[in-house]
Amino acid sequence: NAGVTQTPKFQVLKTGQSMTLQCAQDMNHEYMSWYRQDPGMGLRLIHYSVGAGITDQGEVPNGYNVSRSTTEDFPLRLLSAAPSQTSVYFCASSDGGLASGNTIYFGEGSWLTVV
Amino acid sequence: AQSVTQLGSHVSVSEGALVLLRCNYSSSVPPYLFWYVQYPNQGLQLLLKYTSAATLVKGINGFEAEFKKSETSFHLTKPSAHMSDAAEYFCAVITGTASKLTFGTGTRLQVTL
Numbered sequence: 069n070a071g072v073t074q075t076p077k078f079q080v081l082k083t084g085q086s087m088t089l090q091c092a093q094d095m096n097h098e099y100m101s102w103y104r105q106d107p108g109m110g111l112r113l114i115h116y117s118v119g120a121g122i123t124d125q126g127e128v129p130n131g132y133n134v135s136r137s138t139t140e141d142f143p144l145r146l147l148s149a150a151p152s153q154t155s156v157y158f159c160a161s162s163d164g165g166l167a168s169g170n171t172i173y174f175g176e177g178s179w180l181t182v183v
Numbered sequence: 184a185q186s187v188t189q190l191g192s193h194v195s196v197s198e199g200a201l202v203l204l205r206c207n208y209s210s211s212v213p214p215y216l217f218w219y220v221q222y223p224n225q226g227l228q229l230l231l232k233y234t235s236a237a238t239l240v241k242g243i244n245g246f247e248a249e250f251k252k253s254e255t256s257f258h259l260t261k262p263s264a265h266m267s268d269a270a271e272y273f274c275a276v277i278t279g280t281a282s283k284l285t286f287g288t289g290t291r292l293q294v295t296l
Contacts, residue, residue, distance in 0.1 A: 103284075111227075174227040
């Protein structure tokens, strides 16, 4: 009963390095998304996907890439890390859209520090 | 566009006292509203959600929220606070048709003896 699994949980990067945050869900959900959480700003949407092969930008997409080659996986890539990307990242998934008001499930979070 | 505003970034209550965390929404269509709780260094856990079935929504851990259209509010309450309720609470609204959540800035609840 894994739900939404994120790896790694903690990561320290140097400015300019690249890395990928992994996200996998085992609930066969169509909708997946990435958020970042910063103090005093709540959670902000980075990218989202409504199904395999379909992705779109959220509120703060700059500096991040995503892909959705399978229903289960939705990795988030930082191409050239910057200190402003120091944050806590959450992956989320849901099996429905607005019409169903379905519950959105979150992963445990990935703490990223860019030095 | 839909949005939520949480009034008060920090709320402190005594153990056993009423908990009231405020959330107002802005939406041009009937909203789907959520309350999430985040304990230190953990992910977000759904407390409750409003999907237009009933205006008073009961959630986990004794929390409930009432949807008031006339006041555009969805305040979270609990009759008697417990030390274990200390956490950060987020109000959120679904935006668009792709399960995208727009979050408030959060309210940190402190419970004192």
